[in-house]
Amino acid sequence: MIDATNDPLPNLLARDPHSHKGTYGRVLVVGGSLGMAGAPALAGMACLRSGAGLVSLATPRCVQATAAGFCPALMTHALADDGERLVESAGPALSGLLTEADAAAVGPGLGRSDAVTTLVGVTWSIAMPMVVDADGLNGLAASRGRLTAPAGPRVLTPHAGEFARLSGSPLSDPNDDTERRERAADLALSLGGDETVVLLKGARTVVTDGERYAVNSTGNPGMATGGAGDVLTGVVTALLAQGLGPFDAARLGAFVHGLAGDLAAAKLGEIGLTAPDLLDHLPEAWVQTNKLTQLGADI
Ligand SMILES: NC(=O)C1=CN([C@@H]2O[C@H](COP(=O)(O)OP(=O)(O)OC[C@H]3O[C@@H](n4cnc5c(N)ncnc54)[C@H](OP(=O)(O)O)[C@@H]3O)[C@@H](O)[C@H]2O)[C@@H](O)CC1
Numbered sequence: 056m057i058d059a060t061n062d063p064l065p066n067l068l069a070r071d072p073h074s075h076k077g078t079y080g081r082v083l084v085v086g087g088s089l090g091m092a093g094a095p096a097l098a099g100m101a102c103l104r105s106g107a108g109l110v111s112l113a114t115p116r117c118v119q120a121t122a123a124g125f126c127p128a129l130m131t132h133a134l135a136d137d138g139e140r141l142v143e144s145a146g147p148a149l150s151g152l153l154t155e156a157d158a159a160a161v162g163p164g165l166g167r168s169d170a171v172t173t174l175v176g177v178t179w180s181i182a183m184p185m186v187v188d189a190d191g192l193n194g195l196a197a198s199r200g201r202l203t204a205p206a207g208p209r210v211l212t213p214h215a216g217e218f219a220r221l222s223g224s225p226l227s228d229p230n231d232d233t234e235r236r237e238r239a240a241d242l243a244l245s246l247g248g249d250e251t252v253v254l255l256k257g258a259r260t261v262v263t264d265g266e267r268y269a270v271n272s273t274g275n276p277g278m279a280t281g282g283a284g285d286v287l288t289g290v291v292t293a294l295l296a297q298g299l300g301p302f303d304a305a306r307l308g309a310f311v312h313g314l315a316g317d318l319a320a321a322k323l324g325e326i327g328l329t330a331p332d333l334l335d336h337l338p339e340a341w342v343q344t345n346k347l348t349q350l351g352a353d354i
Pocket residue numbers: 090091092093094095162163164165166189190214215216217229256257281282283284285
């Protein structure tokens with residue numbers, strides 16, 4: 056495998072003065088269930104903080120109002136539910152919403168059920184760029200052995216627990232870099248598709264498409280806090296919506312997300328750090344990243 060860790064970091068282009076919100080992509084975040092309205096909202100807000108032009112959440116009807124209440128810039132769509140989670144009859148409406156978006160995130164807070172597994176399968180066969188996280192990954196794991204190759208570019212963002220479910224066995228040492236990159240690469244290749252990337256989270260997050268890998272240098276244990284991964288999902292999805300390929304989007308997203316965590320920890324300490332603090336520090340993380348890559352010098 057090629058080690059791309061020290062390759063120049065990809066970045067977004069400086070914004071065109073004549074651009075408009077449509078230039079920067081429409082995102083759909085598919086997530087939420089009773090008790091987990093915050094997860095899709097965190098992902099959606101992270102999309103907005105990472106440059107996406109328009110961001111909508113598709114949630115079960117039972118949490119739509121709650122999810123909408125976190126941020127007035129988010130749009131929301133209510134899908135059919137059973138009072139707790141999505142039901143299969145939500146499928147056609149969900150497919151319709153996905154066709155209107157440039158990129159999607161599937162999974163934050165969706166919960167687990169047969170219907171959710173079926174709906175995740177529907178999204179897997181749609182050709183748009185997509186991040187699959189959390190219960191999206193659990194849905195894929197529940198379909199393991201019956202999965203065809205994804206229809207479009209994918210970034211899968213498991214933590215070690217989700218990785219074990221999806222790959223079929225746990226990491227023998229979750230902190231061993233070599234095992235992490237080899238197992239993540241095997242998973243990316245085994246899923247098939249032309250552009251399937253696995254981003255295995257944790258300290259020293261690894262990003263790989265099976266041929267290349269990069270280890271992320273930013274981040275800290277203050278980020279071991281509920282919702283931090285939902286924020287990462289939003290950042291990477293926003294980059295897909297703005298035209299980055301999945302390897303670049305995953306690599307840049309992991310870097311900026313970790314940098315937001317480092318900036319937050321420098322100000323607040325690690326102990327009191329929460330996922331909303333990551334959102335608050337994403338703008339500064341983008342400013343610093345743009346300086347680093349010099350691409351955003353005239354932003
Ligand atoms: N505000 C909201 O609405 C929020 C909603 N959320 C939503 O909650 C849903 C469930 O997601 P989840 O990740 O909490 O549960 P799950 O997949 O069972 O993982 C736990 C298992 O995995 C393991 N494990 C975890 N990390 C590990 C690691 N780094 N390294 C090693 N192992 C690790 C862990 O093992 P343990 O260490 O506990 O033995 C345990 O077995 C999902 O939809 C998500 O979006 C959250 O995002 C929070 C904010």
